[in-house]
Amino acid sequence: MKNKSPTGSEIIVAGAGIGGLAAALALHARGAAVTVLESASELAPLGVGINLQPEAVDAIAELRLRDVLASFAIPTSQSLYLTQDGIELARRTFGGRVQQFSVHRGQLQMMLYEAAYKRLPEGSIITGARVTGFEEVGDEVVVHTAGRDDFRGAALLGADGVHSAVRSQLHPGADPYLWEGTTMYRGTCDSDTQFLDGRSMVLVYGENGTRFLAYPISREAEKRGRSLINWVAMLPEHGPAELGDDGTRNIPATAADVVPVVRGWGFEWLDIEGLVAGSHDVLRYPMVDRAPLHSWGRGRVTLLGDAAHPMYPIGANGGSQAILDAMEFARNAASDVDMGLVTDVADALHCYEGERRPSTTDVVQANRRLNATERAIARRAPDELQEMSASGEFDRIQSAYARGDFDAI
Template sequence: MTPVLIAGAGIGGLTTALTLHARGFDALVLERANDLQPLGVGINLLPHAVRELTELGLGDALTAMAVAPSAIRFYTHRGELLFTEPRGLAAGDAHPQLSVHRGRLQMMLLDAVRVRLGADAVHTGSGVTDFRHSADGVVVDTAAGPVAGSALVGADGINSVVRAALHPGPDPLLSSGITMYRGASDITAFLDGHTMAIVKADNGVDLITYPIGGGQVNWVLQVPAGQPGPLHGDAKWNAPATVDDVLPHVADWKLDWLDMDALISQSPALFSYPMVDKDPLPHWGEGLVTLLGDAAHPMYPVGANGASQSIVDARVLADELTAHGVAGLRSYEQARRAETADVIAANREMHAAGASRAPADLARVTTRYRTETATSTRS
């Protein structure tokens, strides 16, 4: 059987390979990097994404490496509690929300792909450079040479080569005007060890922090850095930053439950990148080619939905290909395009609402976001 080709061995691409394999499809992942390492910092998986991974038989491994937050608490930078909202099981969801190191999750998915699909199911050093339709499928040009497949799924991230080929016109990255500093600190988890916290300063600086397992606490400091609008150049998620870049923004913070200096200075690596998204596309794919995850619907990383939506994409794509063959590429897009466009809009609203420090505003927006975007839409 000619494999479905998947561009990108990120969370979305690897989950797609596993889900297609579970439905009886052959899949081959084409990855640009020469070597995959557990890079990055923390992410959250919402209950609907945890359900999908659990149904792939990965629930125990995922739970063992993650932390299940039971609540998210909002504070001022002076330590005043503004609002508390339950999360995951504590909020009545059937599955937990899970906080996990992105790189460790990726390695777990990679190991599962190699065990289930074979050691050669992921080709590294094989970034997609171009593609074309053939008489019986697609031919994908990669850095290592051409590869034939029955279809191509572009899961190659926010700077997707596949997306650019499908949509060669203007498609700018849109900056929110926020620079995000990130790290994963080697400190003891704060409060009860199962709490996410968002700290809001009067000058518009926000901190999001939560434990991610492995003796680490993830943190993101969002700093106003300009006006919203098109971003010139790529959004590189791994640009290095320093402790001195970050500490001045929190110098006057007073939190009796968190040592800010230790949180930042005890992070083995710090990163900086702009908070960006893109406007939804009028359509995703053409012919035997489609998009998935950040390649299809990049969104602000404010609602724990980026990786989660890519995982749901993978399941819906497998459903539609199983039901309709290659015609399922279009029905997959029909099922997911409007839904993910709504999440992009909800993330923008969540970011805009973050300017408020009023508990009632925070409660209204965060509760609506959780109930509308963080739970499974299937029975």
């Protein structure tokens, strides 16, 4: 049995989500001692579809988990951007070294959890420990939790998601969720048919301003000749508004809420109305982000992922950016030379932030611009869309986003 010895130089991670677990694995691989505090009493495979961009897939490979990921995730072959009438606006293909995966978020989280459970010393991941606050005392951070004792470490990484308690303490005061005015519905359909090559992602722009995204997320379903299709319908309702601090809630909905919006939608190869009508676990939630912070952390405490930079789910980047944060955090915070010894913690965290805050701020802003462009597309007349297709304008915008050339969007 592996036993965990408290070193006093441990890095404490708040949250065993995608970013927190990736950070724990990356820190451990570099010889640092880690304790992960997770509020849920048990980790369960929650959520639906999520995408991993090529850079995040490389990070998963660095964590020696690429083969495991490939055993249950769908390697996306292409992203196809179409109007409701089937006019192709853009197409991005994947393959070779540039690979994107579509995956069930819960399966991804469980993959990371199982790897962390096996690799880290026993007792490194503590569930039922909701972080409520922290204080720096001398060269330690004392982390307070609800229902558990305090934990002491050399640093605290707030990977506690969109309702981050660590962020609230670091940045008290008004920090509202900013609603872009679009309401999103999300669901999955266990379909007996696969569309196109069974590995494509398709985004359809409707004449009523609605956008509809669909992609398969399960290799297991694929092996049975079926397709577990994740979809998101984005309905423009009004202009921007503030939603206060509770703006990210998923509200249970039904397929019947969405069917009228996509009535008659589809192509020969994809029955969109039928897909929605045959779906379960439908949720409604607002498209929100938060204003980018001018700094993430202070001293021995910093943030990662949704806690640091909640973003619109445009461009499918939320999970990927959390994983990239995790890798960069580990590169800075763990010393692979001194195996487990953290040297100048505040400096290391400052360097991490210097690497990741500007680039994630760019992604938050690029998502806003891409979203505005996409909303506008849905309002264009058919002849304008034909012209846009012929000119390759939207293809250029999507390629610029994929390259990270955000000024060109």
